[in-house]
Amino acid sequence: MATDHILEVENLTVKYGPIEAVRGTNFFVGNQEVVSILGANGAGKSSTLKALAGLIPHEGKITFLSKDISRTEPYKIPYLGLTLCPERRGIFPDLSVEDNLLLGAYAIRKNKNLIKENIKKVYALFQRLGERKRQLAGTLSGGEQQMLAIGRALMNEPKLLMLDEPSLGLSPKLVDFIFDSLKTINKSGTAILLVEQNAMIAMEISSRIYVMQNGKFAISGNTKDVDFQTLKMKYLGV
Amino acid sequence: MKKYLWFIPFVLVPLPFLGYPFLLSIFVLIGIYTIAAIGMDVLTTWAGQISIGNAAFFAVGAYTSAILVVNFHVPFLIAFLASGLFAMIIGIVVGLPALRVSGFYLAVVTMAFGIAVQQIIGVFQITGGYNGIRNIPVPSFWIFKASPVYQYYIVLFIVFLIFIVLSRISFSKSGLALFAMRDSEIAARAFGVNSLKYKLAAFAASAALTGLAGSLYASAIGFISPSQFDLTLSLDLLAMVIVGGTGSVMGVMIGAAFFVGLPFLLSGYNISITIIQGVALIVILLFLPKGLLQIFKITDLFKKKVI
Ligand SMILES: Nc1ncnc2c1ncn2[C@@H]1O[C@H](COP(=O)(O)OP(=O)(O)O)[C@@H](O)[C@H]1O
Ligand SMILES: [Mg+2]
Numbered sequence: 001m002a003t004d005h006i007l008e009v010e011n012l013t014v015k016y017g018p019i020e021a022v023r024g025t026n027f028f029v030g031n032q033e034v035v036s037i038l039g040a041n042g043a044g045k046s047s048t049l050k051a052l053a054g055l056i057p058h059e060g061k062i063t064f065l066s067k068d069i070s071r072t073e074p075y076k077i078p079y080l081g082l083t084l085c086p087e088r089r090g091i092f093p094d095l096s097v098e099d100n101l102l103l104g105a106y107a108i109r110k111n112k113n114l115i116k117e118n119i120k121k122v123y124a125l126f127q128r129l130g131e132r133k134r135q136l137a138g139t140l141s142g143g144e145q146q147m148l149a150i151g152r153a154l155m156n157e158p159k160l161l162m163l164d165e166p167s168l169g170l171s172p173k174l175v176d177f178i179f180d181s182l183k184t185i186n187k188s189g190t191a192i193l194l195v196e197q198n199a200m201i202a203m204e205i206s207s208r209i210y211v212m213q214n215g216k217f218a219i220s221g222n223t224k225d226v227d228f229q230t231l232k233m234k235y236l237g238v
Numbered sequence: 239m240k241k242y243l244w245f246i247p248f249v250l251v252p253l254p255f256l257g258y259p260f261l262l263s264i265f266v267l268i269g270i271y272t273i274a275a276i277g278m279d280v281l282t283t284w285a286g287q288i289s290i291g292n293a294a295f296f297a298v299g300a301y302t303s304a305i306l307v308v309n310f311h312v313p314f315l316i317a318f319l320a321s322g323l324f325a326m327i328i329g330i331v332v333g334l335p336a337l338r339v340s341g342f343y344l345a346v347v348t349m350a351f352g353i354a355v356q357q358i359i360g361v362f363q364i365t366g367g368y369n370g371i372r373n374i375p376v377p378s379f380w381i382f383k384a385s386p387v388y389q390y391y392i393v394l395f396i397v398f399l400i401f402i403v404l405s406r407i408s409f410s411k412s413g414l415a416l417f418a419m420r421d422s423e424i425a426a427r428a429f430g431v432n433s434l435k436y437k438l439a440a441f442a443a444s445a446a447l448t449g450l451a452g453s454l455y456a457s458a459i460g461f462i463s464p465s466q467f468d469l470t471l472s473l474d475l476l477a478m479v480i481v482g483g484t485g486s487v488m489g490v491m492i493g494a495a496f497f498v499g500l501p502f503l504l505s506g507y508n509i510s511i512t513i514i515q516g517v518a519l520i521v522i523l524l525f526l527p528k529g530l531l532q533i534f535k536i537t538d539l540f541k542k543k544v545i
Contacts, residue, residue, distance in 0.1 A: 053428050078430040090425035092418045102411075103418045107430035109411050156429060 003066065006031050006160050006191050007052075007082075012060035014047040014215075021047040023215040024060070029160060034182070034192040036202040036223075038231075039212035045195040046087050048212075049162050052193075053077055053084040065159065078107040081159035088168065089149040093138025097129055100137050100148055104155030115155070122151035125181055143174040150181065160191045167198045179205055199231060241405065244488065245398055252390050262386035263458065264502050269393035270454045271494035275478040276400060276487060277447030282476070283484040284408075285440030286420030287337070288345050290472045291352030295325045295445040297359060297467035299452025304371045304462055305364060314377030318453045325449020326442045333441035337434065352472050360464040370463025374456050393454060400447065401487045416440060448475070481522055483531025492530045 007029040014022035022044045029035045037045050051058035054074035062070045064082050072080075092100050101122060105115045123130030126147040132140065137148055146166055153161055163182070167175045179201050186192050186205070196202035203209060203223050210220040211231060218234075219226070255261045274296055281287050299321035306317035336347045360368045376384035377392075407413045419426040419433050427433050456462050474497050482493025496518070501511045522530060 055424060055427060073432075074427045075430050075432040078428065084428045086425055086428060090422045090428070092421035092425065094421050095414075095417055099414060099417075103414055103426070103431075104429055106411070106415060106418075152429070 004031050005029065005063075006033075006065060007193065008061075008063040009052070010061040010063075012048065012051060012058060012062070014044070014051050014056060014058045021215055022051065022058070025210075025212075025215075025217055027210055027217070027220070029191050029193050030207075032186065032189055032191050033208070034186050034194065034206045036194045036196055036199075036206040036209045037212055038196055038199045038202060038209055041197065043212040044215040045212055046164050047215075049084055049087075049164050049193070049195055052082070052162060055084075078156050081157060083153045083156045083158035083161055085149050085153040085161065085163045085166065087164035089145050091137045091140075091145050091148050091152070093136065095137055096134050097137055097140070097148060098133040100152050101129075101155050104152030107156055114157070118155050118157065122154055125154075125184065126151055142169050143171070143177075146170060146174070146178055147181075150178070150185075154185065154190075158190055160193060161185065162193045162195075164195045165197060166194070167196060167201060175201055200228065203228065242398075242402075245394070245401075248394055249391075252387050256387060259386045262390055264499060266386055266389045266393055266458055267455075268491070268495045268498045269390065269397055270451050270458060271475075271478065271498050272397055272487070272491045273393075273400065273454070274448045274451035274475055275482070275490035275494050276397075276404070277444040277451065278475045279479045279484060279490050280404070280447065281440050281444035282479060284413075284416055284420065285437055287340065287437060287440060288476075289348040289441075289444065290345050290469070290476065291348035291350070291355075292444065292448050292475050293467045293469070293471035294352040294355035295329060295448035296452040296455065296471060296475075297355055297462075297464070298325045298328055298445075299449030300456035300462045300467070301359060301365050301371070301452075302449070303453035304374045304456040307377075307457070308371060308374055309364070314457065318377075318450065321453035322446040322450040325452070326446035329442045329445025330438060333438050333445075337437045337441060349469065349472070352467075352469060356464050356467055359467070366463070368464055370461065370466075371456075372461050374460050374462065376457050376460065389458060396450070396454070397487065397491075404487070412436075412439075477519060481519060481529055483529030486531065489529055489531040496530065 005028040009025065009027050011024045011026060012022055013020065013024050025048065037048060039045050047056065050056045052062060054069070054072055054077050060070065061068065064080060067080065069077065069080065092103065095103070098119070101119055102115070105118060108114055128144055129147055129151055132144065137145065140148060150163070150166065166178050166182070170178065175198065182192060183205055194202055194206065206223050208221065209223055209226060210217045212218070251265065252262055274292065278289070278292055281289055302321040302324045303317045306312040306320060307314060332351055336344060336351070339347060359365045365371065376389065415426065415431045416436050419431055419436050423433050478493030478497050479490050480493070481496050482491065483489025497515070500515060504511055504514060
């Protein structure tokens with residue numbers, strides 16, 4: 001295994017009873033790289049991320065920072081710096097914005113100074129969160145909730161940030177803003193594994209892509225080598 | 239600090255009623271049910287779990303305490319603490335398998351547990367079978383003699399202690415983890431919260447508080463038998479939280495007062511208490527979804543309350 005890969009996945013399989021949602025995929029993410037897994041609804045993208053976060057049973061080998069985490073319990077994974085920003089955001093609606101962020105720092109809860117610093121960073125990146133820190137998260141707009149979900153993930157000091165459809169349900173303008181933020185996050189040294197149906201915007205920030213179809217990768221490669229039109233017509237069903 | 243001031247009126251409450259020991263003993267009962275209802279609140283409002291079997295923990299506490307005091311002449315304070323501890327242990331033993339399910343399934347599992355405990359208590363010799371245990375002495379501490387007014391202050395003091403502890407937990411990292419788990423279990427786990435551990439802790443705390451209440455109940459009433467710890471009690475504990483207002487000690491106290499006080503208020507009249515309570519329950523749920531607490535305009539005393 002190449003040591004410049006922060007994440008290395010071999011033969012990942014996820015089954016829900018008789019349904020095989022992910023069928024023996026192999027992929028990797030390089031240090032400080034942005035990689036996207038694209039695919040239509042039901043392709044197996046979310047299942048892939050949930051398996052990496054240890055949240056659902058899976059087979060295969062997952063190596064993160066040269067450590068085998070295939071059997072690691074889910075609540076231990078964020079301590080390693082592998083953080084999932086879940087599908088549909090999964091914010092805590094009855095907690096305040098700031099409490100949501102604090103919970104994101106649960107794995108580094110002993111380090112009070114680091115938490116303070118991270119909160120400042122998140123408010124610098126998403127000013128609207130800072131203005132609404134005492135507001136209940138459930139009352140935020142969709143875009144603000146997505147900012148909160150990403151901000152909360154950043155609180156954990158991720159080395160690899162996994163995002164499940166951050167563009168879901170957002171206006172084009174907000175999508176642009178969110179993806180600009182992802183670029184900024186990546187520049188500061190965090191690798192990103194992105195799952196998206198919105199191939200165009202995802203390809204803008206990714207160096208490589210994997211296109212998923214029925215639990216397998218139909219094509220993969222450098223973003224610049226992939227023709228967007230064929231991709232759209234053949235694999236994404238749009 | 240300000241939130242502790244809420245307790246001052248309760249210190250003064252018994253003064254006008256010193257000549258009415260019967261009324262005072264109703265206040266004592268309200269306090270005891272408040273403790274049990276706080277136990278339910280911790281499980282439901284804080285941890286997002288449910289139990290329709292908490293009468294079992296109430297019974298475990300009552301019987302542990304009664305047996306220790308009556309059969310083994312153990313001082314009440316020790317019997318009291320032992321009741322909470324034993325109920326907590328049973329809570330962990332039951333919670334470990336039961337908490338793998340949630341929602342309706344957990345409701346049914348805990349209900350079955352509650353009914354089973356009631357049956358089990360009925361067959362043992364040491365628990366007095368279906369006849370129960372009689373003549374459980376009212377505890378007397380040091381200068382405090384066995385009278386309702388002292389009982390009142392003892393129970394109030396215990397409620398106050400519980401309030402301080404819970405309020406501290408609600409501001410802590412553990413409290414935050416618990417509330418997050420309630421809001422979105424997947425996300426909480428994704429950020430490092432060991433959800434089974436927290437659920438179990440909430441279940442154990444709920445069992446312990448209910449057990450402590452059971453212990454106080456046994457000595458306040460002086461007589462216990464299996465029929466007192468039936469499914470109705472479990473449902474009442476749940477309803478107290480909903481009627482009064484979730485997520486605050488004041489809310490569940492109002493709920494407890496409603497369920498304990500109403501039957502006494504109506505006992506002089508020839509009307510069915512069950513019907514009155516049922517109608518009141520429906521009216522409250524329809525017009526005051528946040529419970530009676532809403533009328534009194536009391537906001538939550540904990541920082542992170544469920545809306
Ligand atoms: N909890 C589940 N139980 C059964 N099948 C599931 C479950 N979650 C997802 N699936 C199925 O697995 C397949 C992949 O789902 P998912 O990973 O959510 O796809 P995507 O995120 O790419 O839309 C779909 O066919 C979906 O119906
Ligand atoms: Mg998905």
